[in-house]
Amino acid sequence: MADGVPDGPAERSTGGVATDTAGPSGVGGGAGDTAGPAGGGGDGAAGVTRSAARALRAVPVPLALIAMISLAGAVLGRVYAGPLLSWLVLGAAVGSVLVSVAARRLPSWLVAPVSVLAMVGWTAWSLRLTATRAELPGGLAEVTADAAANGIPRLLTAMIPVEPTPDTVLVPLVAGWLAGLAGAEVAMRAGRVLLGYLPPVLLYAAALYVVGPNADPAIGPTLALAAVAVLGLAVPARGAAGADAAAGLAPAVRAAVRARLAAASAAGLVVVLGMVALIAPLVAGQVDGRPVDPRRYVEPPQVETLDENPLIRISGWALNPGQQLFDVRTQRSGPPDSTPAPDPGPDAGPGAAGRPVPVRLAVLSDYDGVTWRVGATYRNAGRILPVTAPAPDSIVETVRQEITVAGLSGRLLPAVATPRQVTGARVAYDPTTGTLIRPEGLTPGLRYSVTSALETPDANLLATADVPAGEEVARVLRVADGVPDPLRRLAAQLAESNGAPYARAAAVEQFLAEHYRLVADAPSGHAYPNLNFFLFGPRNAGGQRGTSEQFAAAFAVLGRLTGLPTRVVVGFRAASDGPVRAGDAYAWPEVLFEGLGWVPFDPLPRPDEEPRPVEEDLRPAPEDPPPSEVPEPTVEPTVSPEPVAAPDGPADAGPSTALLVGGGTGGMLLLVVAALLALLLMRRALTRARLERGDPGQRIAGAWREVTDALRLAGHPVGRDLSASEVAARARAVLPVEADVEELAGLVNQTAFAPGTASAEQAARAVATAGDYVAALRAARPWWRRLLWSVCPGPLRWPR
Structure with a gap:
């Protein structure tokens, strides 16, 4: 120190002497804050520069908080109809942060009530705006009370895109304002910028969770959030830019402080790098994952x-x-x-x-x-x-x-x-x-x-x-x-002569309209x-x-039984x-x-028509086996002549009428039984040839033909224009069973488009699947249909 002027910036600590003044030559000794012509101009310019620097240093953190809250509103707005929610959240972010900036000289306990009053005003205006645009009945008080009571459940059960209404915007608005208030107070008043970023980041995470899988991944907004946070941290909120925290201290103390700061910075860097190394793989593994939809946890109306x-x-x-x-x-x-x-x-x-x-x-x-x-x-x-x-x-x-x-x-x-x-x-x-x-x-x-x-x-x-x-x-x-069973028989009868879907529907409609009374x-x-x-x-x-x-x-039931x-x-x-x-x-x-x-x-009957009895058009249930219709012998109304005895013995009366009728009936029955037995053997031979002979591809194709024949026998024929997958879906709709018909359809496609690639194991699975499905489909038929199933000649003559 020379001439009583302290060295460096420690001039305020001199023993009770005001040293911020400068005389004509820039040395203390003048009065007050006056400045001589040689030094006053420089000090004034420096003061302006310092004020501008302080203002610039105060801008990045509030702007970063506003941007982070606005990004949370933009992410949530992706499931809303129109940009109104994003603009309202932006207004809440700007209002909450600016209130804290304007009230920074007030006591800390007074800032929160002032900010809450401003939040009430902005929220009330926003609720009135959304209620008017949605044309909701009721006054502002009624709408606000309903939104406050039901805001969260309605937000999580709302149909996407969500219309901005009072009950769907209230929660995001209040959450955005409170995040701005908390972040601004912690970052600007307490000087903990990183900690002040926590409320906006939590708000952003909550927005991502609410959106869930109902929008594309928010990669761009997330990167923008990280960039804004880095820019806000790059400029200190307090102190001069580039100022040394240890300046003005004794050399020994200054060296110790700088060593501690360097050690703390190195330790913090190590911790950050370690956390990145631990968390980065977990985060990277979730990039392609599907987010959880919170709506599944909330019971809809x-x-x-x-x-x-x-x-x-x-x-x-x-x-x-x-x-x-x-x-x-x-x-x-x-x-x-x-x-x-x-x-x-x-x-x-x-x-x-x-x-x-x-x-x-x-x-x-x-x-x-x-x-x-x-x-x-x-x-x-x-x-x-x-x-x-x-x-x-x-x-x-x-x-x-x-x-x-x-x-x-x-x-x-x-x-x-x-x-x-x-x-x-x-x-x-x-x-x-x-x-x-x-x-x-x-x-x-x-x-x-x-x-x-x-x-x-x-x-x-x-x-x-x-x-x-x-x-x-x-x-x-x-x-x-x-x-x-009568419903199944009626459905089969109506679908028997009506192949086209519309013809089947019209047949069901006409049958109901003609035979029943309203x-x-x-x-x-x-x-x-x-x-x-x-x-x-x-x-x-x-x-x-x-x-x-x-x-x-x-x-509706008869239509579904016919495949409609x-x-x-x-x-x-x-x-x-x-x-x-x-x-x-x-x-x-x-x-x-x-x-x-x-x-x-x-299907309702016409008022001027009398319904016909159902028995006129409904065939009775068939009997199994069907009775033999052998005509009774006709007896002529004439008197037979008396028999004349032969000269050498009794007359030969010949075979009796009962014997002739019995022989004819027995022969007819034998023919019917022989025909049924022949059909049974031929059907079984066809099934064995399909499922047991040939290479794996041929056996898979045979198993598929068994399934399509079974569907036709059950009254659910499949058109030739359907793909294997469509046929499998129809088979599953006809009879949901454990048999994996879809896998069989996949094997059929493999055999058709890649011949020679099927294995014996795949063929065995196809045969087992077809057998299980056909058995289950047959078991679901009426007893008389099950008896006729194995002797129906249709599969022997149906084209392939």
């Missing part, structure tokens, strides 16, 4: 029994036909109303031209032999519902309806198929069946609007259309165990015993009569405008055709 099976409500509605259920106002646009709709049955079905558009209540796809059920998985949805591609060969018409609920109860919302937009009510939606529910339940006076895309298939293509097969339609092809007082029920009594019960005991419940359920994918729909015959009453409720079946979608059928 549920319905009661009446909503799961509204088919049982038809009988009750039929007994009180005047009850008003709801009111409807309809507007139609798109193709002109004169466009002809398909005629799926006599006199047209539910979708026929010139009739009002039916309002659908529920679609029932699952049947266990007792109850038809919707079997839907509902997801909370916004106004805009997911769009499924319409059938390529159908005409799409836009139908908008305004519905006001009156006496209809439950949670199911009536709507024309297929709904695309709903306003005025919060709904949950199942895209597989197209069924809508209101989780809170229906209330009198509830008014909502539905815009639907009504598909009308091209009637000219129905006659040649095929039906799909495979796992995607196994649900609507499944036939539960316990089918009564009544309003029939008891409810559509289990196998109920359907068996409806179809074959005596008329004088209440059989052969029912409501649309029995007609639709019987059609079917389902049952419950709805209403609604006029374009006016009230819809309980008497308008009815059920109808639908059949799925390739390229045409679901086509409705109408």
Whole structure:
């Protein structure tokens, strides 16, 4: 120290003398903060420079926090409809961080209340904005209370893309604001930048978890998050840039401090590298893994029994036909109303031209032999519902309806198929069946609007259309165990002379419409015993009569027994405008055709036709063996002459009539038995030749022919246009058994496209699989079909 001026930056520690002043020559001795002409200008410029440097050093950390929270909002916004959520989260990030920056001179205990007040204002504005855009009824207080009570479960059960509504944006907004508040306070006030990054990083991880497998991997945003964090750490939040923390200390102390800092830095680097070495392989191994979907842990909205099976409500509605259920106002646009709709049955079905558009209540796809059920998985949805591609060969018409609920109860919302937009009510939606529910339940006076895309298939293509097969339609092809034998015989009889799918469906529709009576007082029920009594019960005991419940359920079951994918729909015959009453409720079946979608059928009888007795067209069950039809001998009404005795002994009367008849009958029976035995031996020889002779490829092909012949014998022939995989899927739908028919189909494809590659072991597996499936399929047939199975001559003459 020279002339009383301290060396270096320790001037503040001199003994009570203010040394920040400079005289004319820059040496302390002036008054206050004045500066002489030689040194004042330099000190002023330096002060400005220091202020600018401090401002620049204060910017990177807040910007990094804002960017990290915004990236979390962008990642979560990938499952939302539109960019609104991302912008709202960005506003929460900017607001929370700027409030902390502006209030940094306030006491720490005062910053949180100020920031929370600002959060309440931003959240209230955001909730009002989203409620207005979603056209939700109710005031701000009601909407906010509902969002606060149900925000998390609705967010995790919402249908993707999620519409930004108060209950789906509240949680991300609050979480983003709190992450910004906590990060800013820790990073800027406490100076722990790395620790301050923890809340935004946790928010980002939570966004990734909520998105799960419902969006592409967020590789770009994750790399951007890491880059922003590195840039924020590169600039210190405190102190001068490049300042030495040990400057101004005694040399010995300064050396010790620098040594400790270097050791701490080296230890921290070693720890970081070690963690990277341990965690990096685990993280790299999860790159190609499928994230966990948190939605599987949250139970979606549920319905009661009446909503799961509204088919049982038809009988009750039929007994009180005047009850008003709801009111409807309809507007139609798109193709002109004169466009002809398909005629799926006599006199047209539910979708026929010139009739009002039916309002659908529920679609029932699952049947266990007792109850038809919707079997839907509902997801909370916004106004805009997911769009499924319409059938390529159908005409799409836009139908908008305004519905006001009156006496209809439950949670199911009536709507024309297929709904695309709903306003005025919060709904949950199942895209597989197209069924809508209101989780809170229906209330009198509830008014909502539905815009639907009504598909009308091209009637000219129905006659040649095929039906799909495979796992995607196994649900609507499944036939539960316990089918009564008369139902199987009737289905086989209707399908026997109708090879095309549409012809089989029309045959079932016509049979039901011609032989059964529609009544309003029939008891409810559509289990196998109920359907068996409806179809074959005596008329004088209440059989052969029912409501649309029995007609639709019987059609769907008979259709599945003939290989048609079917389902049952419950709805209403609604006029374009006016009230819809309980008497308008009815059920109808639908059949799925390739390229045409679901086509409705109408098996109900015509009002002016008297049903014919079922016995006129239903063949009785065959007996086994069939009785021999040998005609009785004809006795002439003349008197035989008296026999004349021979001169040498008694007259030879010849063989008696009884002996002749007995001999003829016995010979006929012997011929029948011999023919059956010959057919049995020929069938067994054919099976042995297929399964035991030739190379492995030939044995695999023979096993495959055994399976296709068995399907044909069981009444489920497969077309030549089907691939092996499609045939296997149909076989699995006909009879789900443990036999791996799909593996057999794969071996057939291998044999066809790579001859000579099959092994003996594969051939043995193919033979075993075919044997198991054929045995199970035969065991599921009626007893008389099992007896005729082995002697049917069809496999001997069917072309290969």
